Amino acid sequence: MVGKRSGKALLREEGLERTDNNMDLTTWPQVNMINQKNYYTEYLKRDDQILPLRLQQEERRNRMTTNAKDRDRALAQSRPGEALMPEIDMDLDDDVGMDEGTGLTGQDAFGSKIIVLHPGSQNLRIGLASDALPRTVPMVIARKWDTNESEEDCGEPRPKRMKYDDDLTMGPEKMFGEEFASQYTTMCSELKVHMRAHKRRVLPNSKELIVNYNKRTPPETISEHNDPHRIDWTEIPSDRLRAPAFITGKDALRIPDFSTPRYKLFWPLRHGWYNEHDYDQKRALYDDIAVIIEEAIKSQLNLSRRKDWSQYGCVFVVPDLYEKRYVTQILDMLLRDFGFGRVCFIQESLAATFGAGYTSACVVDLGAQKTSVCCVEEGMCLENSRINLKYGGTDVTETFIKMMLFDHFPYSEINLNRRYDFLLAEEIKIKFCTLNEGDISPQPADFHLRASGQATRKYMFKTYDEILLAPQGYFRPSIFDNSLKLRDRRKLIDRSRDLYDDSPNDPVSAAQSAIIGMTAPPTPASGQIPKDQPDGMNGAAVSTPLRQVPNALRKFSEQEQNSISVVGSPAPEDEDTPVPGADVEANDTKNELDPSLRDDVLPVAPLDVAILTSIVNGARNDDRKTREFLGGIMVIGGGAQIPGLYSYLEERLRESKPNLAKDIMIGTPPRELDPQGVVWKGGSVFGKLRGTNDSWISRIEHDRLGARVLAYKLMWAW
Secondary structure, three states: OOOOOOHHHHHHHHOOOOOOOOOOOOOOOOOOOOOOOOOOOOOOOOHHHOHHHHHHHHHHHHHHHHHHHHHHHHHHHOOOOOOOOOOOOOOOOOOOOOOOOOOOOHHHHHHOOEEEEEEOOOEEEEEEOOOOOOEEEEOOEEEEOOOOOOOOHHHOOOOOOOEOOOOOEOOOOOOOHHHHHHHHHHHHHHHHHHHHHOOOOOOOOHHHHHHHHHHHOOOEEEOHHHOOOOOOOOOOOOOOOOOOOEEEOHHHHOOOOOOOOOEEEEOOEEOOEEOOOOOOOHHHHHHHHHHHHHHHHHHHOOOOOHHHHHHOEEEEEEOOOOOHHHHHHHHHHHHHHOOOOEEEEEEHHHHHHHHHOOOEEEEEEEOOOOEEEEEEEOOEEOHHHOEEEOOOHHHHHHHHHHHHHHOOOOOOOOOOOOHHHHHHHHHHHHHHOOOOHHHOOOEEEEEEEOOOOOOEEEEEEEEOOHHHHOHHHHOOHHHOOOOOOOOOOOOOOOOOEOOOOOOEOOOOOHHHHHHHHHHOOOOOOOOOOOOOOOOOOOHHHHOOOHHHHHHHHHHHHHHHHOOEOOOOOOOOOOOOOOOOOOOHHHHHHHHHOOHHHHHHOOOOOOHHHHHHHHHHHHHOOEHHHHHHHHOOEEEEOHHHHOOOHHHHHHHHHHHHOHHHHHHOOEEOOOOOOOHHHHHHHHHHHHHHOOOOHHHOEEHHHHHHHHHHHHHHHOOOOO
């Protein structure tokens, strides 16, 4: 009988026994475990480990070495008793890097090498930082096309008229739909009641008088040689090969609509966003922005040679609630395509306070197609107070034309898609619109219609309450046509996303989320907006639910009742420190709003409600800050030029907050500055400041770090 053998013996016989030859399993170096109780690292803890800061220190060191050598050379060559050059204070000379070769000194010399750009949806303001006022260029480009903008969509006019089944246009009282007619009639009756309450005379048949007058007044024809103010239209060669590929600026708006070849106008920025509806490729959109800015620099600043642009810096003004893809694209365009020496960015509201000389204010910017509200304190935009509303002066123009057509405007064929009609409508709005109730009476007026290839026509008409009700749309935005403002949103350019968790990382604010929460339609339990509505026709985009407006005012009152008194302890300055009862409702709104739905809801709210919402979220329950912001409201932009706007806005705010009526005050830009150029002026002041070298981005920094350099260079949290 054979005994039982062990497993080791069997493995030894089969050659599978494990033996130790004292050789390592791998030649890769073994790293011992870190003692987590006591370890330390200096990675990114020192300034010399961060490229932008290291380059700044090296530039400063080189400048000190150069100045020392120049002083030693002057000392060696000087005669006994001769005065030497004074020592240069490097703390005051950080920004004097481009002053050589100019006949200016100090800030003027530095400003002559700084280009300030402030693009908008309708106009681009450009100039050198040493200039007193900016130059204004329409933010438009005309390119050769098969049809012009007025011939698209089967020649559908704007504002859009309703038609019968046989393509006949309805009467003036029905051509804009029952909703507009109802709102317009309601606004007219409310205005009469308000005027009677303020002891103003109201004629009972004023509407009938102007309607009958406009119906029976024919136009007067004036020959071209008898028109002293005739327009010089842009001449286009009839040969398509000789015609320019594009035309920018004011010349583009003066191209005849039916020129040969045809030209179509492209506006790259609409409502403060990229205009993705008129483009099929985002590269074409970026190229149009670059061409408009490049042609403006060449024509307005006389800098025709691009090789000289490397000696210039650029201050670029961005919106308060910007999109990260917009900022990174502009940075790449300015440094790589244009070849500027360095670039810095500043936000619109902060630039406005720089231009007006305010330390803290609630800035209200009434632009052409967007309205922004932001509270600025001690040189910083308060993040949670930023609001961006998608309406502006263009909506007032269109609504004013609709109201005039409703009252039988004699020029019934007006079409804002035609270039000369658009310029005419803007001229009429600027000339007649007001918010002074004392100007409301049946007044005769006239205008001249000048079109290319046609004789000048002089129209006589009368206005009544249309001139006041159209600007009141700022406080009743449901009268505006918001149905197409979200059309083709995100068709070409997706939102910016975080590199690690792929979540949207564009800046948001509690005030903007509160406005979107008031505007958004009720969502089902799943949290998704119904998809049965056509593109760009979401309920939030069609009208503003005015029934929810009192909630914002009620929140303002509740927070004020729970606020800390002036003599008590103020709220902490650090925004990360929680304040009992502060921003609770705003944070709830922000948390309930899905980031994926932000692009599906159009932020639209009455202007006075938006201002109060911004102040609530900016003051953060601090009564002193609330009174300070209410007493420092500054209205700028083209919309601020409407007569009577300041007093009307004050009245609306005081009606909303009667207990703080004595603290509410609307300020105007000082030194008689044009409200439209305050932001640009602030950018020029910022560009000439000493000691702002931290904000400048050089080409070498952008080449090495790309868009990551913005996290180190911007004045606000990127």
